[in-house]
Amino acid sequence: MSKLLIALLLCATPLAYAHETALTKVAVQTDLPTMERGADTLMNNCHSCHSLKYIKYRDLMKLGISKQKVDGWRGELGLDTPLLAQMSESDALQSFGTAPPDLSLMTKARDGGPDYVYSYLLGYYLNASGVPGNHIFPETKMPDPLGVSGTSDPAQLNSIKDQARDIVSFLNWAADPQQSARLRLGYYVIGYLLLLTFLLYLVKNQIWSRLD
Amino acid sequence: MPARIMKWIDHRFPLTNFVKHELTGYPTPRNLSYWWNFGFLAGFVLVLQIATGIFLAMHYKADIALSFDSIQHIMRDVNYGWLLRYMHATGASAFFFVIFVHMARTLYYGSYRAPRELLWWTGQGLLLLLMATAFMGYLLPWGQMSFWGATVITNLFRATPFFGDQVVVWLRGDYTVGDATLTRFFALHYLFPFIICAAVVIHLVALHTVKSSNPSGIDLAAKDNIPFHPYFTAKDLYGLGWFLIIYCIFVFFLPDSLIEPANNIPANPMQTPNHIVPEWYFLPFYAILRSVPDLVGGVLAMGLSVMMFAFMPILDRSRIPGGAHYRPFYRWQFFLFIIDMLVLGYVGYTPPTDSTLLLGQVATLCYFGSFFIIPFVSRMEERWLIKRGLPPAVIELMAGEAAAIERHKQSHEQRKGARL
Numbered sequence: 001m002s003k004l005l006i007a008l009l010l011c012a013t014p015l016a017y018a019h020e021t022a023l024t025k026v027a028v029q030t031d032l033p034t035m036e037r038g039a040d041t042l043m044n045n046c047h048s049c050h051s052l053k054y055i056k057y058r059d060l061m062k063l064g065i066s067k068q069k070v071d072g073w074r075g076e077l078g079l080d081t082p083l084l085a086q087m088s089e090s091d092a093l094q095s096f097g098t099a100p101p102d103l104s105l106m107t108k109a110r111d112g113g114p115d116y117v118y119s120y121l122l123g124y125y126l127n128a129s130g131v132p133g134n135h136i137f138p139e140t141k142m143p144d145p146l147g148v149s150g151t152s153d154p155a156q157l158n159s160i161k162d163q164a165r166d167i168v169s170f171l172n173w174a175a176d177p178q179q180s181a182r183l184r185l186g187y188y189v190i191g192y193l194l195l196l197t198f199l200l201y202l203v204k205n206q207i208w209s210r211l212d
Numbered sequence: 213m214p215a216r217i218m219k220w221i222d223h224r225f226p227l228t229n230f231v232k233h234e235l236t237g238y239p240t241p242r243n244l245s246y247w248w249n250f251g252f253l254a255g256f257v258l259v260l261q262i263a264t265g266i267f268l269a270m271h272y273k274a275d276i277a278l279s280f281d282s283i284q285h286i287m288r289d290v291n292y293g294w295l296l297r298y299m300h301a302t303g304a305s306a307f308f309f310v311i312f313v314h315m316a317r318t319l320y321y322g323s324y325r326a327p328r329e330l331l332w333w334t335g336q337g338l339l340l341l342l343m344a345t346a347f348m349g350y351l352l353p354w355g356q357m358s359f360w361g362a363t364v365i366t367n368l369f370r371a372t373p374f375f376g377d378q379v380v381v382w383l384r385g386d387y388t389v390g391d392a393t394l395t396r397f398f399a400l401h402y403l404f405p406f407i408i409c410a411a412v413v414i415h416l417v418a419l420h421t422v423k424s425s426n427p428s429g430i431d432l433a434a435k436d437n438i439p440f441h442p443y444f445t446a447k448d449l450y451g452l453g454w455f456l457i458i459y460c461i462f463v464f465f466l467p468d469s470l471i472e473p474a475n476n477i478p479a480n481p482m483q484t485p486n487h488i489v490p491e492w493y494f495l496p497f498y499a500i501l502r503s504v505p506d507l508v509g510g511v512l513a514m515g516l517s518v519m520m521f522a523f524m525p526i527l528d529r530s531r532i533p534g535g536a537h538y539r540p541f542y543r544w545q546f547f548l549f550i551i552d553m554l555v556l557g558y559v560g561y562t563p564p565t566d567s568t569l570l571l572g573q574v575a576t577l578c579y580f581g582s583f584f585i586i587p588f589v590s591r592m593e594e595r596w597l598i599k600r601g602l603p604p605a606v607i608e609l610m611a612g613e614a615a616a617i618e619r620h621k622q623s624h625e626q627r628k629g630a631r632l
Contacts (some may be wrong), residue, residue, distance in 0.1 A: 054284045101477075104284075108468060109476040175476075178287065180295040185295075186464025193460060197453030204446040211242065211438065 023136070026118035029169040030180065032064045038170025039065060040162050043073050045145050046103065049092060052083040053175050054104035063173065096141040107168065107175045121164045124149040135142045234420055239442050241426035241439035247321075248424065249451035250314040255412065256452060257307045262405050264300040269507050272352065276391045279354040280478040299465040304346050305470050308493035311342060315521065320546055321535030322528070323425035328526060329525040331418040335524045338411050343494070343518070345404040348397040350491060351389075355475030362397070362490045363389045368501075371511040372573035388481060429535035430609050462504050489564045495560030496553050500579065502564060503572040513576065520583045530590035538606050541593040545582055552578045 025180040039060060042052075060070050074081065085092070090097050101109075108146075110116040116136070123136040126142040131151045134140050144150075146160050173179070221227050273282040315335070318324055319356050324332035351362045366383050370376040382619035385392030425431075462470065470492075474485045490498050500517045504510035528542075536543040552575050559572035596604075 054288060059288075105476040108471075109473055111473050113473070117585060132349040176287075176294075182294060182298075182464055182467075186460070189460050189464060193453060193457045197450065197457060200446070200453045204450040207442050207446045211443070 014175070022113040023112045023119040024122065026114050026165055026168050028114050028172045028174070029165070034166050034169050035063060035173060036065050036069070037163075038166035038168075040069075042103075042170055047083065048086045048165070049142075050103045051085040052104045052174055053102050055083050055177075056080050059177060063177070065143040098141050100142065103171055103174070105175050107172045114172050117171060118164055118168045120166065121146055122148055122161060126150070170208050228346050236441035238420065238440040238441050240424055240494075242436055242438045242443070243426050243428065244424065244444070244447075246447075246451060247313070247317040247427075247457075250317060252448040253310045253452065253455050254307065254314055256305055256455075257310055258405065258412065259407060261300060261303045261307065262409075264303065265405065266298050266404070267296050267392075268300055269317055269402060270524065271397075274352070274395050276354060276394055276479070279352060283353050291503060295444075295463070298463050300461065302462045302467060302470060304349065305462075305491070306424045306455075307342065308346070310455075311339065312493070315339070316550065317366065319521075319536075319549075320540075320543075321425060321427055321523065321537070322429050322542075323535070325528060327422045327427075328425060331415065331422055332525060333522055334411065334415040334418055336519070338408060338415060339521075340518070341404060341408050341411060345401060345408065346491070346493070346527060348401040348404070351394060354479045355472075356392065356477045356479055356483075356485050357472045357475040357488070357545045359389055359479035359481065360485055361490055362393065364488055365490075366393075368507070368511045368514075371508040413566065425535075427535065427537065428609055429537065430456065430533045430606070430613060440487050490563060492557065495558075496556035496579075497560075499556040499560035499572045500576045502560070503569070503576040513580075517576075517579060520580070523583065524586075527586040528590050530589050530594045532594050532602070532606075533610065538603050539590075539593055539597070541589050542586075545586070545589065548578075549582045550569050552582065 042199040044177070055072050056079065057074045057077065060073075061067060061079070070079075085100065087095075087100075092099050107114045108119055112119070120134065120140075123134045124132055124146075125135065126149045127133055132144055146163055148160050151157050153161060176182075218228060222229070242352055268286065269295060271282065271286045273279055280285045283297065287295050288294075290296075313406050316333070318332065347365065351358045366380055366389065369379045369383055381387060383393075384390070472489065489495070497514050497517055501510045501514040530539065530542070532539060554574045555571065556579065559568050559575060562568050564572075566611075571601045
């Protein structure tokens, strides 16, 4: 009976949900240099259109990015300003017909999570008549931000793939800045509970042995 | 000094007596298996949900312009806010998991049978309250799935005869799910857990009147009872340890596996998500709703599917003592029913296609069918078992019980005789 119930729990989680187009898996990184590169690319290539409104400049410093870099990005803005898009929403609406979504929760807001964002960024191609399209999100209004569709040089393509991985890693942090604290605490909690449960097992046996 | 205080209190309030009768000394069958841990676990999760919920409410804002942001504020800025929120969100799933196991145990061992019908029906009431609380809580983050889930479900009340449309507006407080809906759902989501607490007290009063059933499914005479404390306090705490391990694995390592990705997008009334799914614990019932092509029929079927459990004491006509353990046909029915629930859950989760629609309709028929055939199967099974002879284990148990009751009566008579 227990197996069936666990199966009920598992088959009901979103893990079982498959995306229509196969997504490319991305190895999300958590080291500081990757974060810094990702933030850099994001500030240069995406920040013009997209906001990260749940992230403040101070959060970037807390992550470990140097003050110098952060100061370069924020200019006159205070440390507690959220990362709003440089383009106003009405301008964006006029140019693209749709507002670029906020990216702070993006890796959690799509089926497939980081894999989706990675595949989407690299999914651009030029069709036979030279019109750009996207395999993952065919009707997207976003112009190819990393320039994959026009690139055929393998070395350059690889560096674009690295860029995409760095961006996705950074976005993965932005979606859940407390993740590393959570995992760290999690190991202690599980360790403690295993010990506690073992002791409770001994106590229970001790008490029940009185009945024999 | 403490003894004197206790004496002072007991003179005015039956504290010692209450603790002795209802908590520490409560007579409990010694053969209860670990399946009997889940009632206690449900109580534990209720406390956990109330505790985390109250602290979340200190930081949450029930306003459609602010609620999504306030959740992110809790997740990012509030000290250990992420822990509170993940504990509460995971706790909702844990609550249903524990309650489903608790119900499955009752069904398997026939604990709903006389004299425990009222106990079972108060439990049914608790299930309805829990479902309402979870449904309203799911609107509060104001994500896409929150909004569209609430829209779809409140819309079902259109099926009410004569003034369906008015009922929908009355429930939402507006023509669409909006600020009025959010604030009332928040108010009720805060209220309902306390109503649940009161209902739990009633459930426990009923339990302590009829006492726990046990895996044999036969009411055992007092000889096999042991005091709740320390035996079952120790066993419940050990079970709690395992529960907490699994719960914390979800809280710390897989918290997002229980949150739909679409709920990380703020609610947008102008844009329907391409696939609206409820939380996993509602999936079988949602599949039944979708399997009936007609709105009124679907709503009736879904409502009835939740309420079917309440008919069990009436449907089960077998007088054979013991749970599914001693009843081969009923046991088969039980496991097939669990499989059917899983199939319905799967159908509720996948986007509707012709084949899943058909599968859902067959599974819905099986769902209701398995309840409707119980009176006939249980009667037939009874006759079959009597003809074939009851399992020796049951006969032995019943003989043992009869003897124990007889002995008890005799010693009672003797004592009475001695007094005269």
